Amino acid sequence: MSFDAFAKRAIDTAAVRGARYTDIRYENSRSERIEVRNGAVATLSDATSHGYGIRALVDGAWGFSASSDFSGSGIDRTAGRAVEIAAAGAAIARQRFGDPPHQAHVDRFVTQTELDPFSIPLGERVNLLLQAEKLLHVDPRISVGRAWIDLWHVEKTFYSSTGSRIEQSIVQSGSGMEAIAVANGEMQSRSFPGDIGLYKSGGWEIVQEARLQENAVRIAEEAVQLLDATQCPSGSRDVILGGSQMSLQIHESCGHPAELDRVMGWEANFSGTSFLEIAQLGRLRYGSELVNIIIDNTLPGGLATVGYDDEGTRSIVSDIIRNGILVGYESSNDTARAIGAQSTACVRAQSWEFVPMIRMCNLNLLPGETPFERLFDDVKDGLYMESNRSWSIDDHRLNFQFGCQIGWEIKNGKRGRMFKNPTYGGVTPVFWGSCDAVADENSWNAWGTPHCGKGEPMQVGRTAQCAAPARFRAVQVGVGYGG
Amino acid sequence: MDKSAREHLAQHVLAMCDCDAAEALVLHDNSALTRFTHNAIHQNVAYADTTVSIRAVCDSRTGVARTNALDDGSLRAAARRAIELAKLAPKSDVETALPEKAPYATVHDAYISATAQATAHRRAHMVSDVFEMAYASELWCAGFLTNSAQGVTVANSTGVLASFDTSDAGLNVKMNAADSTGYAEAFDHDIDQVDASAAAKVAASKATHSKAPEPVKPGLWTVILEPPAFGELFSYLIDHFSAQAYDEGSSFLCDGIDRRYMSENVNIWDDFSHPLAPRMPFDFEGAPTQRLALIENGIGRTVVTDSHWAAKLQRPNTGHALPAPNAAGPMPRSTVVLPGSKSRQELISETQRGLLVSRFWYIRPVDQRRTIVTGMTRDGTFLIEDGKIAGGVRNMRFNQSILEAMRSCELSNELRRTGSYFYSTVVPAVKIDRFCFSSVTDF
Structure with a gap:
């Protein structure tokens, strides 16, 4: 049944109650997770959820109310509550944050998939994981083997009092595996692909692309080898980061600080603020000339690829860092207007229950020109690190410390012995300023991050930071084992 | 959704489950949160939802399906799906039975109706006290004030029927000066015990005393x-x-x-x-x-x-x-x-x-x-x-x-x-x- 009549009723009700602008987002979602753990199916779940969220603007203040009550009175009550909440804020406001969006679109967007993931027989999906997980048990010291698949399908329709009606059908898929080795009080883990798996917009082809079975034995053997590997040394070294770790590096040290709500103090009490201040736009040297980071929410396969954001703004491509200089932000209508710019369509809500807010979407480091293998050539004394294990950054997004699952020594351009517990740290613009090579497009991948937390109430977002491996000079390594 | 409605729903769902054993978990959440920055409210939200999660056990194998559509057709579909998932799962190496009915303790006063029913206007009134402290201290504040009510009911085919209702409230405030910040918080299941002015005063003092x-x-x-x-x-x-x-x-x-x-x-x-x-x-x-x-x-x-x-x-x-x-x-x-x-x-x-x-x-x-x-x-x-x-x-x-x-x-x-x-x-x-x-x- 179409939600159109309900949406009209909600918008009319909100207008009568005093809203200057209203939008309503209906969502019907299905999510499936399968997790195999040590030979048993630890999770086999199928969840459906439907509901709607109404956003009302009263005298420059926003109110948001969400419900799964689809009765006429339920719609009226929810619309009325959104207006009441907005009015409560407006009554004590000394400044106004909100203004009605002006654009209106009537459109439909559908994620391109090669194979509907929900059409694959469930037994086949489970069996793929059982076989991959079984391969992880290469040694009695493998304490835990895990393999998982996540599938999401969201049907949503956005309506606004300015005339938008935008239907979207979004399919996202992902899978991964992990081996944990334990012996003599030591615990080491390896996961694949990357540290959380491979997550993209698309269907079953994404799960196939992860190639779990082909890589299971290798990563399990690495987990066991790490138990007896040499501790990562401390000091200043040249560092090459693998693609998935670069994705994490972008996510934490560029993606979050470039969120304009954070820059403007809207996240100050929780996620913090940002060193990418508005006065620095167009001037701040964020990184070396090789560092080019863009928003691309149109990218096929990007986990955050959609046609429109949850304010009804069409997805675009725009620059954040151009040749190392800060030139843009991830923004919404309200925040963009405050700096005299246009929204970059980065507004998302986790689901119908949640208010739309600025979220990192597809934020991509453009590939360089150096083949991955050639990154090592010019390194006399360095480290190559892969797959994140630990991540922490201050509430201005400057001082960071990250750890990886595995590292290798680099001596005179050659990869050597394995290091366990590799960590590195630095200050964001100094670190990115030391980037002197980014690998080419052959090793560039759309690494998705399916569980990014932000906001209050906390929302989980699905983002992507597409990246290739890159090289950094004179980085402090071995910083995590001082206490 | 109150306790008796949740219990009725849970038992209604169990009756739909044709399998060795089944569990129904009903969660109701009614939450609101007022968030502020620069001494004004910038996000103000509320939501209500009830979900039913069905765990089916077939020959020591389990499957779980969850839905928030509470009509009989949707609930039956979820029950069928949980059973279908269970039948496709490999048999567990551990024989796990759902818990038997057993007495549990009573926790008094976990649900305070004034907390559950606090309105956006009450939250606005409380955070305005925080704003006043910020203005008086020549600071700007950011934070949230939230109130919520949650209800949980668990029922299973071995006779378990357990319900619990709780309310909660919380205030989080960060005061901001030019080069320093200060933080305070207050959480309680009774919103009357959340003293916004006192928390604002602590946060302001910390921001002021950590300047330079x-x-x-x-x-x-x-x-x-x-x-x-x-x-x-x-x-x-x-x-x-x-x-x-x-x-x-x-x-x-x-x-x-x-x-x-x-x-x-x-x-x-x-x-x-x-x-x-x-x-x-x-x-x-x-x-x-x-x-x-x-x-x-x-x-x-x-x-x-x-x-x-x-x-x-x-x-x-x-x-x-x-x-x-x-x-x-x-x-x-x-x-x-x-x-x-x-x-x-x-x-x-x-x-x-x-x-x-x-x-x-x-x-x-x-x-x-x-x-x-x-x-x-x-x-x-x-x-x-x-x-x-x-x-x-x-x-x-x-x-x-x-x-x-x-x-x-x-x-x-x-x-x-x-x-x-x-x-x-x-x-x-x-x-x-x-x-x-x-x-x-x-x-």
């Missing part, structure tokens, strides 16, 4: 962690008390139960009946939750279980299941670090040179088994000299084993409830010797 922060050298410091800081640090120990972590080798307790891990003055309980944080007296399988000493006089005493891990490890079921499906294992839900004998002020007065930390940020494990974590200070870090607060210092990064920290610590005599989205716990302030800071920031 000076850098100090990283290294080993004596620290006094206020409850929000200690609570966040301590939260990274909680999963070590899971039977799953214990069995799989990621818990520090793998070195042995009944072994000393912390100083003798440390006692940690899992206590659903604590008056500062009254919680559900049964778990998400409907098994009665036990009050447990996890650490007694510094000695590791036990891990928590659910029906699966109790059967697998041949231990009693302590009633700490999370909602199915749950690959993370059982977990303590109501941790309390018991208080010591000295006041917070005495801990400060007895410190020759040290740091007072109001709050931590972005703590993450560096080495899970060794309990080494890293994180940052934020929102009010002070130098203590000769037993007095000497001024603000710039924020620092630490790398520290939590166990090492708790081998040499003193606890204050006043407990506070603290929490975030990943934990809620009751802790005192703590004084720790030789806390390891590894770097300093520019702010």
